[in-house]
Amino acid sequence: MLEDFKQHPAIRPLIQGGTLLEYSAHMVPEGGIAMMPELANDGVMIVGDAAGLCLNLGYTVRGMDLAIASAQAAAQTAIDAKARQDFSAASLAGYKRALEKNGVLRDMRHFRKLPGLMENPRLFTEYPRMAANIVGDLFTVDGGPVPPLRKTILSHAKKIGLVNLLKDGIKGATAL
Structure with a gap:
């Protein structure tokens, strides 16, 4: 997008022959x-x-x-x-x-309430892993019968802990 902007006919003559001296960015506040x-x-x-x-x-x-x-x-x-x-x-x-x-x-x-929710490390580690594992189990063809959906979900949910799931779910629902 930046390159397209720099090539725009109204901008190109203004920066032609120029040298980039510095490029920076900054952290954005999320409080x-x-x-x-x-x-x-x-x-x-x-x-x-x-x-x-x-x-x-x-x-x-x-x-x-x-x-x-x-x-x-x-x-x-x-x-x-x-x-x-x-x-x-x-x-x-x-x-x-x-x-x-x-x-x-x-x-x-x-x-x-969202900043507090986003501080939960399970949101970016355990929950994505759980979702990937559930989908993996549901779509793996291994010759055996496909287990019921609730059994597959429950087996992975127990690894995180049902209390953690409940607390995080309530916190998420009230934050959104």
């Missing part, structure tokens, strides 16, 4: 709404991952969309503040209201 700082104060608004607006949902990490939505909300708030010539914390409080209105803070609240 959820509990780690969010105050979003606005006198003369300042915090957007994107600097504001903790990232969600690790397990199947995807949302961040770019939340960064864009928060930047749009901050930009509109800044335009409104400039029109009033008032950049006080009270004036910039409209930024938080805009994040409520566009759904960013609603999503952050909705998934507030």
Whole structure:
């Protein structure tokens, strides 16, 4: 995607002959709404991952969309503040209201328990292994009869522990 961007006719002349000096990335915060700082104060608004607006949902990490939505909300708030010539914390409080209105803070609240769930190591070790083993047992042709599905699942679930499965299932259901 980056190479396509660099080859775009509007971009290529700007970077032609240039030398890449540095490339960097950074870790994204995954603490959820509990780690969010105050979003606005006198003369300042915090957007994107600097504001903790990232969600690790397990199947995807949302961040770019939340960064864009928060930047749009901050930009509109800044335009409104400039029109009033008032950049006080009270004036910039409209930024938080805009994040409520566009759904960013609603999503952050909705998934507030997810960071705790994602800390469970079984989620990334034992459960994928269990799923792979169940599927392997179900689709292995070895000349013997295919055992009932419940028996296959139960035999693998017992390896993790039924109490662990129950606790993790409840925690997962309440986090999602």
